Amino acid sequence: MLNLLLFGPPGSGKGTQSQKIIEKYQLFHFSTGDVLRRHRKEGTELGKQAQEYITAGKLVPDSLIIDLVKTTLRENTQVKGYIFDGFPRTVAQAQALDELMKEQNSAISGMISLLVPDDELRARLKKRAIEENRPDDQDEKVINTRIETYKNETLPVADYYKAQGKLYELNGVGDIEAIFQSICQVIDSMPQ
Ligand code: AMP
Numbered sequence: 001m002l003n004l005l006l007f008g009p010p011g012s013g014k015g016t017q018s019q020k021i022i023e024k025y026q027l028f029h030f031s032t033g034d035v036l037r038r039h040r041k042e043g044t045e046l047g048k049q050a051q052e053y054i055t056a057g058k059l060v061p062d063s064l065i066i067d068l069v070k071t072t073l074r075e076n077t078q079v080k081g082y083i084f085d086g087f088p089r090t091v092a093q094a095q096a097l098d099e100l101m102k103e104q105n106s107a108i109s110g111m112i113s114l115l116v117p118d119d120e121l122r123a124r125l126k127k128r129a130i131e132e133n134r135p136d137d138q139d140e141k142v143i144n145t146r147i148e149t150y151k152n153e154t155l156p157v158a159d160y161y162k163a164q165g166k167l168y169e170l171n172g173v174g175d176i177e178a179i180f181q182s183i184c185q186v187i188d189s190m191p192q
Contacts, residue, residue, distance in 0.1 A: 001080065002025060002027065002109050002187070003081050003082050003101065003106060003107065003108050004021065004027065004109060004111075004187065005083075005087075005110070005111040005161070006083060006085045006086075007111050007113040007114070007157070008113055008114035008115070008172055009151075010121065010137075010146045010150065011120075011125045011128065012114040012116045012121065013116070013124075013172050013179065014031075014085050014086060015031065016176060017114070017183060018031065020176075021083055021187070022083060024184065025080070025081070025187065027080060027081045027083040028079040028081070028083070029085065030072060030084050030085065030087065031085040032068065032069070032084075032085075032086050032087040032089075033085075033086045034085075035068065035072070036050045036054060036060065036068075040054070046068065049064060054136055055135060055136060055142070056142065056145065057141075057142035057143070057145035057146040057149065059089055059090065059154075062090055062093055062096075065087065065089075066096045069087065069096070069097065069100065070096075073100055077104060084097070088157050089153065089157065090153050091156050091157055091160050093157075094161070095160075108161070108164075108166060109166070109190045109191065110166045110168055110187075110190045111157075111158065111161040111168065112168050112186060113158055113167060113168065113169045113170065114172030115170065115173075116172040116173055117173070118147060120173055121147065122147075125137045170182050
């Protein structure tokens, strides 16, 4: 089973590249951000609980996210593999994911980390705010919180997978297709 983690700060291109990866490798795409936005729209209990964190640019508590991932994985076992996009964002989430993978007699194959400088991220988020009308992309203060949260709480997740020899860092700036080709090279070199 090929189980990928797509990692990078907000605006690094995870969503765009995930779409291309799932098409080529036929993986089950799981973006915790997309699922949370759906819950908000539908007004579910989880959506209501997550709302204040998302609008402030902070992380939704681990317990809510881990429950969501647990349910989704257990409901979708007949798949070729998973691509996690925007998850895990804390070391506690990464540890929980490793346990869940073990339950399925599987493991994370590798983490692909897209490296993009801060200025470029801010420019991309501003553009996305107009194109996708995402409220958390509109406010400069919220953008700053999200980038800071990424550095403080999420970057240690890369070290967690580095220690397991599963971290692959790639340049996330430039032509979308060229970045995708370098991602494919990395995926094809991963042990499955
Ligand atoms: P994203 O679309 O991945 O940038 O996620 C948008 C927002 O949803 C984030 O700023 C967080 O508030 C929340 N979120 C998404 N995924 C997670 C996660 N794995 N852990 C905690 N919060 C998350």
